Amino acid sequence: WAGCAAAVEATRLGYQATLFEATRIAGGRARRVGGTLSGEPVVLDNGQHILIGAYAETLRLMKDLGVDADATLLRMPLAATYRIEARHLQAVIDGCQMDLEQNRYLDFPGLKQYCHLVAGIVGEVAARIFGQADEATTAYAHKLGLAFQLTNIIRDVGEDAMRGRIYLPVNELQQFDVKAHEILKRQYSDRFSALMKFQTERALALYDEALAMLPQADRRAQKPGLMMASIYRTLLREIAADGYQVLHQRVSLTPLRKFWLAWKTQAFGRVV
Structure with a gap:
């Protein structure tokens, strides 16, 4: 990021600058490092604040240099093809x-x-990439994104x-x-199960609402999202069947089962 800022400053002074990046391992926000704290396992932050700050600062520098972010992004191949706008990036x-x-x-x-910012907007962008002919598909994709994020939250309570x-x-x-300390100490109870049942039912209702909103004209193009819906809804049912045991483990489906669910959705066009 320091090199990027230096290149911008050099450009502002009238010099030409070219940036190169080299790394032995993939970077990105998803990288994390495991560790221990007082004998308890913890996941250490990988400097996300630096990366997010870099994104935001890039937009600020573009503005300072008189660069129209929307126009610039629209010249990029993916943005031009799929109508990805600067507001989508800013929301994320x-x-x-x-x-x-x-x-x-609270x-x-x-x-x-x-969830709207990190998943609903992402769902809208994904729908455009998959292929969107009907504007009504945007509402479907946004609500489906919310359902996905709530599923992630339910699955990852312990983590x-x-x-x-x-x-x-x-x-x-x-x-x-x-109580929050019960979750932190991974203490299960009937009260916790009732809470998670409430969370799961809300997420499942969002899936139902989203799927009912998908226009028939876009159903074929949106099959990737429908495949994900089949996998995620099945995951929610597995979590419920397992008694919401999400504090000490991450419940997941096997790769073979995910493939089977995706194949059935592709073949029959129905979400399981």
Whole structure:
């Protein structure tokens, strides 16, 4: 990032600059390092704040140099083909920034705003890439993205708690009398099961609502999203069947089962 900033400054002074990047391992926000703290396993941050800050600073520098971000992004092959706009990138940046600065949400509207930024907008972009002819598909894709993110939150309650984050809304924990320290200490109870049943039913309802909104004209093109919906809905049912044992483990489907679900959706066009 320092090299990028230097190149921008050199360009501003009238020099030509070319940037090269070399690395032995893949970079990116998803990289993480495992460690221990007081004998307990923890996942160490990989400098996400630096990366997100770099994205935001890039947009600021473009503005300072008089570069129209929308026009510039539209000249990029993917953006030009799929109508990806600067607002989509900014929304994801804002969502990631929320992730870095906020680890609790008071209520579902607050959590939903976070999901809107990191998943709903991503769903909209994905729908454009898959192939979108009907504008109504945008609403379907956005709601499906919310359902995916809620599924991730349900699946990763234990892992997220290890990182100091509890995405489940505070008022809903209070509603079911589940204490944050119980989640952090991986303590199961009937109250926790009831809370997770509530979360799961809401996510499943979002899948139903999203699928009902998909226009027939785009159903074939949107099959990648439908395949993901089959896999994620099945995962939710597995979590429920396992008694919501998500504090000490990450429930997942086998690769073969995921392939089978995707194949059935591709072959028959129906979400399981």
